[in-house]
Amino acid sequence: MADKFYLNQVQFNAEISRCLNCKNQPCMKACPAGCNPNDFIQYAQNNDFENAVKIICNANPMGQTCGLVCPDKFCMKACTRANIDFPINIPRVQATILEKHRNNNKETDIAYNNKQIAIIGAGPAGMAAAEKLASNGFRVAIFEASDKIGGALNMIPDNRLPFEVIKKDWDFIAQNKLISLHLNAFVTNPEHLLQRGFCAVIVASGEPNCIDLGIEGEEFSISYLDYLKTPEKYVSSGNIAIVGGGAVATDCAVTARINGADNVEMFIRRRVCDMRITEEERKALIKNNIDLTTMTKIKKITKENDKLILYTCKTHFINGKLEEIEGTTIKRPNFDMVIKAIGSSAPKCDDSENIFYAGDCKNGGSTVVEAVASGKDVAQKIIEKF
Ligand SMILES: Cc1cc2nc3c(=O)[nH]c(=O)nc-3n(C[C@H](O)[C@H](O)[C@H](O)COP(=O)(O)OP(=O)(O)OC[C@H]3O[C@@H](n4cnc5c(N)ncnc54)[C@H](O)[C@@H]3O)c2cc1C
Ligand code: SF4
The missing domain is CATH 3.50.50.60 (FAD/NAD(P)-binding domain)
Structure with missing residues (x-):
């Protein structure tokens, strides 16, 4: 599988050698599944991958998936090494251990309890x-x-x-x-x-359920659920608008760009600093030339000659509350697709x-x-x- 998902031997050794073997194990306490990176890294340092794999899989049966997608707000945020230079890339260490050393010989001979x-x-x-x-x-x-x-x-x-x-x-x-x-x-x-x-x-x-925008012309937008399930079914060129500024909206934006969109613009009601995305996701937005239009709300969508027009207005904070700024509505013509990605329920x-x-x-x-x-x-x- 492509190297981008896993650490090579040099990177792997470098990462595990930075572990400080902290007594209070903050990384484990920060993992919602109770996985213990301190322990699996210690086993890996001693070349005991059988036990390293056991530690991960016993705590988290989706350990390889998590190794690729866990955000940096859990174990990595708690990693003491961040106080010296930067946190250990625990998720990638975890994914690499399972990719290279899991041999699928799990204990399966378990007696049925009739329930x-x-x-x-x-x-x-x-x-x-x-x-x-x-x-x-x-x-x-x-x-x-x-x-x-x-x-x-x-x-x-x-x-x-x-x-x-x-x-x-x-x-x-x-x-x-x-x-x-x-x-x-x-x-x-x-x-x-x-x-x-x-x-x-x-x-x-x-x-x-994808949360609706609740605006006139909603029917001209598609939900992130429909788009991300089968992006190849949708427009792959032209100008794409994404409504939302979180991780799912980021996935939509990057996917649209990779699939050939000429321009992808995210419309975000709040500021860049309010976007709940990881460092990696921020880098992906920059690498893929995604436009961010912040402090902006979509008020209406219309369609003319096969093109979509967005009516947007600016927002500002008043006493911590986000409000529209009157008289700032403008027309943004020439979109080929609008994807709504403001959450699910x-x-x-x-x-x-x-x-x-x-x-x-x-x-x-x-x-x-x-x-x-x-x-x-x-x-x-x-x-x-x-
Ligand atoms: C685009 C996107 C990007 C994401 N990125 C990340 C990420 O980078 N990192 C991260 O940690 N998380 C990410 N997440 C979140 C993560 O995928 C979810 O939190 C997680 O999958 C939720 O797991 P779940 O088992 O509760 O539900 P789901 O994964 O939604 O699974 C529910 C399953 O139940 C089935 N089902 C529903 N109703 C019925 C029924 N009546 N009968 C039978 N089956 C039914 C559905 O078909 C589905 O397969 C992302 C989510 C999305 C949408
Ligand atoms: S990568 Fe995910 S599963 Fe593994 S220790 Fe960190 S938070 Fe837990």
Whole structure:
């Protein structure tokens, strides 16, 4: 696989040799899944990759995926080395260890405890819950509406997360014969699964709805969900507008550019410093010549002669509150596509007696490692209850 995803031997040695082996292990405390970088790096320093792999996979069954996409706000932010020069690139060290040394010989000979659990959704939360339950003797059936595993991971562009990596984590999890996967299996009501004999159901169905702009001409925009699922189906040249300034909007902008757009302009209501994106994402915006139009709100979209026109106005902060500045509306003509990427939502859900919610459908749009942690937590609740 392309070297850009993993560290070469020289880079790997350089990174692990910078670990200070801190006694209080701040990196572990900062990892939502409780993975211990200090320990796996110590094992790697001693060339004991079998134990390094175990440390990662026991804490995080989606460890290789996380190694490529975990943002720098967790373990890296806590890394003490940042006080001397710069933090260790823990995620890449983790991904490199699994890519080179995981040999898929997971302990699979686990006795069945005669209890069956159903999981709705084969995203990171569902997969992590399945791994933990099956490792504790539960038989687990995962029902996934689409024709592939991964959930929202499939919307992360290939240049950041190839499907092959998601599959490697899944293949590692699926070695446990107590787990079965049912694709193209949309579940209309979790109660039906309880009636079929499952003693509990975990709903890990993610956040399926893109938040609307709520403006006139909304119908001329497309959602990031539709765009990122199949970007090749949409306009690949001309001028593309992205509404939003977060990580998903950044993925849309970079993808549009890579797919041939002449100009990509992001419309952001706040300032550049308010954009919740990582250093890598900032660099990707610069590298791909993406225009940022900040402190700007889209008020209306119209269509004339196959071209889209945006009506935008400026915004400012008054007592910390973002407001429109009157009299600043202008017409921005000549767009070929408008992609809205201002967030997603899921219907509100609360656990009931034997139905438990995990991941983004419970906690709102988060990160892969947080979805993994949530899936593990719910699995632990079920292990204790049954
Ligand atoms: C474009 C994009 C970029 C991202 N980039 C990053 C990143 O760089 N780093 C990071 O950490 N996180 C990133 N994320 C967030 C991360 O992907 C999500 O937080 C994570 O996937 C949530 O996991 P989940 O298991 O809760 O839900 P999902 O991954 O959404 O999985 C839910 C699954 O449930 C299935 N499902 C839904 N309803 C049903 C039903 N009724 N029956 C059966 N199946 C059903 C869906 O088909 C889906 O497969 C990104 C997300 C997006 C959209
Ligand atoms: S899973 Fe992510 S946050 Fe946790 S140690 Fe690994 S790279 Fe860091």
